[in-house]
Amino acid sequence: MAQTLEQRKRNAKFVKDQDARRGKPESQIKKRNQQTLKSPISPFWLGILGFIVFGGLVFELISRFF
Secondary structure, eight states: OOOOOHHHHHHHHHHHHHHHHHHHHHHHHHHHHHHHOOOOOOOOHHHHIIIIIIIIIHHHHHHOOO
16 A cells, blocks of 8 residues: 555655654653653643633622622
8 A cells, every 4th residue: 555645754754753763862862852742632622621621710709799
């Protein structure tokens, strides 16, 4: 089965990453990976979730007092 354009791009990226790792000690590779950790949830969705949770709490407190 022939590769799609998406598969070719991903394979090229993988090969480039593997070439960059070649010849380096494992500790140096792990250190690099720890620096590039990203949050699994974007700040936008964290804001939406925070608004739903804490916004609902604020609205509930306002409705109880007034």
